[in-house]
Amino acid sequence: MGELRAYAALGAAQIRSATAYRTSFLIELFGNMGATVFDVLTVLVLFRATPALGGFSLAEAMLIAGLSAAGFTLADFTVGNVDHLKSLVRAGTLDAVLVRPLGALPQLLLMDLPVRKALRVVFGFTVLVLAVAANDIDWTPARALLLVVAPVAAAVFFGSIFVSSASLAFWWVDSGEVGAAFTYGGRDFTSYPMSVFGGWFRGLFAYALGFAFVAYQPALALLGVPDPLGLPAWSGFLSPLVAFAAAAFAAGVWRAGIRHYRSTGS
Amino acid sequence: MIEMRELRKDFTVRVKAGRLRRAKRTVSAVDGVSLSIGRGEMVGYIGPNGAGKSTTLKMLTGVLTPSSGHVSVCGLTPVPQRTRLALRIGVVFGQRSQLWWDLPLRESFRLLRHIYRVPAAEHAARLRRCRSLLDLDAFLDTPVRQLSLGQRMRGELTAALLHGPEVLFLDEPTIGLDVVSKQAVRSFLAELGGSGDVTLVLTTHDLADIERLCERLVVIDHGRVVHDGSIEALHERYGSRRSIVADLAEPLPDGFELPGTKLAGVTANGHRVTFVLESSTAGAAVAGLVAAVDVRDLSLLEPDIEDVVARLYSATDAP
Numbered sequence: 001m002g003e004l005r006a007y008a009a010l011g012a013a014q015i016r017s018a019t020a021y022r023t024s025f026l027i028e029l030f031g032n033m034g035a036t037v038f039d040v041l042t043v044l045v046l047f048r049a050t051p052a053l054g055g056f057s058l059a060e061a062m063l064i065a066g067l068s069a070a071g072f073t074l075a076d077f078t079v080g081n082v083d084h085l086k087s088l089v090r091a092g093t094l095d096a097v098l099v100r101p102l103g104a105l106p107q108l109l110l111m112d113l114p115v116r117k118a119l120r121v122v123f124g125f126t127v128l129v130l131a132v133a134a135n136d137i138d139w140t141p142a143r144a145l146l147l148v149v150a151p152v153a154a155a156v157f158f159g160s161i162f163v164s165s166a167s168l169a170f171w172w173v174d175s176g177e178v179g180a181a182f183t184y185g186g187r188d189f190t191s192y193p194m195s196v197f198g199g200w201f202r203g204l205f206a207y208a209l210g211f212a213f214v215a216y217q218p219a220l221a222l223l224g225v226p227d228p229l230g231l232p233a234w235s236g237f238l239s240p241l242v243a244f245a246a247a248a249f250a251a252g253v254w255r256a257g258i259r260h261y262r263s264t265g266s
Numbered sequence: 267m268i269e270m271r272e273l274r275k276d277f278t279v280r281v282k283a284g285r286l287r288r289a290k291r292t293v294s295a296v297d298g299v300s301l302s303i304g305r306g307e308m309v310g311y312i313g314p315n316g317a318g319k320s321t322t323l324k325m326l327t328g329v330l331t332p333s334s335g336h337v338s339v340c341g342l343t344p345v346p347q348r349t350r351l352a353l354r355i356g357v358v359f360g361q362r363s364q365l366w367w368d369l370p371l372r373e374s375f376r377l378l379r380h381i382y383r384v385p386a387a388e389h390a391a392r393l394r395r396c397r398s399l400l401d402l403d404a405f406l407d408t409p410v411r412q413l414s415l416g417q418r419m420r421g422e423l424t425a426a427l428l429h430g431p432e433v434l435f436l437d438e439p440t441i442g443l444d445v446v447s448k449q450a451v452r453s454f455l456a457e458l459g460g461s462g463d464v465t466l467v468l469t470t471h472d473l474a475d476i477e478r479l480c481e482r483l484v485v486i487d488h489g490r491v492v493h494d495g496s497i498e499a500l501h502e503r504y505g506s507r508r509s510i511v512a513d514l515a516e517p518l519p520d521g522f523e524l525p526g527t528k529l530a531g532v533t534a535n536g537h538r539v540t541f542v543l544e545s546s547t548a549g550a551a552v553a554g555l556v557a558a559v560d561v562r563d564l565s566l567l568e569p570d571i572e573d574v575v576a577r578l579y580s581a582t583d584a585p
Contacts, residue, residue, distance in 0.1 A: 002383040003383075005380055005383075006380045006381045006382075006383065008380075009376075009377050009380035009381070010377065010380075010381070013366055013369060013373070013377050016368075016369065016373075017366060017367070017368040017369060020368045020369075020409075021368075092362070093362055094329075095324065095329050095359060095362050096359065096362045096363065096364055098327075098328060098329045098348065099327050099328070099329065099352055099355075099357040099359075099364075100349075100352055100364075100381055101349045101350070101352035101353045101381065101382060101383075102349060102352075102381060103349070259331045259345070260331075261329070261330065261331075262277060262330070263320075263321075263324055263329055263330055
């Protein structure tokens with residue numbers, strides 16, 4: 001209980017710090033929206049050229065993109081700043097975090113909560129809501145539940161990728177933007193129907209790494225459309241399990257990383 | 267309070283060996299340190315740059331995982347029990363801030379109260395004490411980024427003490443401070459250590475910190491303890507002695523000998539002489555000197571710790 005209040009106090013302090021520079025805060029708040037808007041526009045533009053993509057209509061594809069955007073923006077808002085880990089590791093300033101009586105990861109996230117990314121989350125969920133409205137979904141209790149669970153599971157999945165790829169910095173200080181290939185690359189990948197990808201690439205990312213279960217399979221389950229790639233209808237409901245596995249993996253990588261932390265001389 | 271047995275920390279470094287090849291090399295930053303520090307002790311931990319001081323401190327606070335050996339602080343093992351330990355120790359890293367850069371100092375202290383779950387009354391009492399001892403009132407409402415280094419360091423000390431730690435680790439607490447701020451920090455630490463409740467371990471390059479504060483001195487070099495004991499014991503061991511400097515009315519007669527001392531220097535045309543005390547006491551030597559020659563002025567010099575430590579570092583420098 002005391003710990004939760006401590007985390008709450010940390011988060012509140014971060015918001016106050018961010019708003020200490022008011023103008024820059026506002027510029028960043030709106031500037032940040034741009035990036036996410038373009039991702040969704042890309043999907044719309046694609047459909048100007050073709051009426052169907054990988055066997056899906058515009059509305060159906062938007063549902064996939066919406067689930068992906070909602071999950072990703074939520075993860076980016078809450079966990080995305082774990083990316084700063086590499087500068088903390090490089091400068092050795094992670095020390096200050098590690099001598100406090102709180103978990104290192106929650107502290108890192110709260111100390112740098114990117115309030116400016118808040119509008120992106122609103123945008124991500126707006127796309128999802130519009131996409132749901134545009135499709136003629138045959139609502140059942142299971143599907144309603146899935147609509148609530150899927151974006152959260154997607155956020156957990158993306159969050160796990162953020163944490164795992166940021167943890168690379170513990171072993172490899174110059175990890176640079178390698179992590180971005182998985183985080184932003186993963187978001188782009190999950191915005192499209194898996195049927196547009198081919199061969200080993202799809203096998204690896206969609207199924208071995210689980211990206212198919214972030215937006216694509218849940219979208220199929222919501223729509224009641226059979227998977228052109230042959231997975232059963234219930235596979236969309238696997239998304240929380242896949243997210244859980246990803247989170248367990250990320251936690252393991254993080255713990256190993258903290259133990260491997262070398263700090264710097266001073 | 268603190269136990270270390272055969273504590274080691276090895277780092278693997280990759281060194282360039284040709285255009286693309288990298289050779290792996292293992293470097294022991296801390297190479298088998300065993301120490302035991304009791305409650306209320308004030309220990310100075312010194313050594314040249316890269317000797318392993320900070321690495322040891324970081325293993326004691328749970329920041330770094332030891333490569334091997336045993337370490338316990340307050341009866342806890344720092345790495346798996348890091349957060350529990352953090353509630354019972356205070357840490358000041360001279361070059362790493364614990365404060366919130368953009369918030370007023372007062373706000374940082376309020377946040378730390380939540381983070382360490384300190385009851386409001388205790389927190390207020392400790393803050394009051396620090397405010398008066400460290401003169402914080404003038405800048406309590408200033409954002410940390412606008413504080414001078416000396417002010418910030420006083421803030422850092424307060425921040426490390428508000429939860430009433432049993433052990434306080436200070437990594438170069440006076441680095442970069444001006445003389446006045448150094449004095450303020452030292453008197454504060456002396457006052458704190460004098461109470462006997464807090465165990466204090468500090469690393470420093472400024473030996474005046476040690477002379478002022480610590481009865482016990484641990485010297486580390488190349489990851490190993492090369493001295494552990496009082497400052498007097500260090501002088502004893504490295505043969506640094508007190509000396510008598512005398513100004514004479516007449517030049518010192520040739521062949522003059524003062525029993526139990528060694529003539530170390532004659533300057534100013536034989537008018538100023540220096541005797542190093544060997545077996546004689548200072549009193550006996552002064553009496554002997556005054557009886558033999560006409561002494562105008564006289565002073566007794568304590569050995570210089572800087573000299574001793576410089577000799578100690580260079581003595582162990584051979585790889």
